[in-house]
Amino acid sequence: MNRGRLVLFEGLDRTGKTTQSNILLERLKPNATLIKFPERSTEIGAVIDRYLKDKTFELPDQAVHLLFSANRWEMAERIKQLLLQGTHVVLDRYVYSGVAYSAAKHTDRMDRTWCLQPDRGLPRPDLTIFLTSDDAENELRAGFGEERYEKSEFQQEVKRQFVEVFKALEDSSHEEKLVHVVNVTGKSVEEVAKVVWDLVEPVVTLPTDSTYSELLY
Ligand code: NYM
Ligand code: MG
Numbered sequence: 001m002n003r004g005r006l007v008l009f010e011g012l013d014r015t016g017k018t019t020q021s022n023i024l025l026e027r028l029k030p031n032a033t034l035i036k037f038p039e040r041s042t043e044i045g046a047v048i049d050r051y052l053k054d055k056t057f058e059l060p061d062q063a064v065h066l067l068f069s070a071n072r073w074e075m076a077e078r079i080k081q082l083l084l085q086g087t088h089v090v091l092d093r094y095v096y097s098g099v100a101y102s103a104a105k106h107t108d109r110m111d112r113t114w115c116l117q118p119d120r121g122l123p124r125p126d127l128t129i130f131l132t133s134d135d136a137e138n139e140l141r142a143g144f145g146e147e148r149y150e151k152s153e154f155q156q157e158v159k160r161q162f163v164e165v166f167k168a169l170e171d172s173s174h175e176e177k178l179v180h181v182v183n184v185t186g187k188s189v190e191e192v193a194k195v196v197w198d199l200v201e202p203v204v205t206l207p208t209d210s211t212y213s214e215l216l217y
Helices: 017-028 043-053 061-084 095-103 112-119 152-171 189-205
Strands: 006-011 032-036 088-092 127-132 179-183
Touching (some): 006 189, 017 032, 017 127, 017 189, 043 061, 061 095, 061 112, 095 112, 095 152, 127 152, 127 189, 152 179, 179 189
Parallel strands (some): 006 088, 032 088, 127 179
């Protein structure tokens, strides 16, 4: 049997990842599942949820970073099983959000290299789509500012970190051409969905190895 593909949406807050993940899920159904990170329904996810919503709940930046990674490891077996049984998995955020949001804090010694390590060995996406918008457009969207990290200055730094991490991946031989940048500014939901489908269709149609790869940085 053909294994499922792992398709990842990354981006800043309120850039339309969740909307696009759901549209893609519908197109790929019944052969697809959506997993959103952080997965707030697990034990670790509950702590993360509290950290994001309660700005008085403090934890060391390193601990928070490791919780987000642990939350991915909580779901890793399920993702592998789904892929091996032929189900496509659409991810709404994953390891690159982990790196970009944590590295944007500029905590002593917690650089991008440090941040990538705990995710080493997780299933590797077959395709990563980075949804981006022109400066600060995402901040005008409904709900922006409700959770921790949803601050203008911090979002710009997260964006810079995303760009840096994707540049580093492209420079490394084994991760080439896996990240596609889609600028959503001036595009309708349907127009973005079309650009997304043009990227996803070949990935889900072409034959692939029988097993998934792992993330190696
Ligand atoms: N976030 C998400 C991180 O800081 N690290 C991670 O590893 C992941 C997966 O969680 N502001 C942050 C980014 C978001 C916040 O995500 C909640 P969402 O997609 O808004 O529910
Ligand atoms: Mg958010």
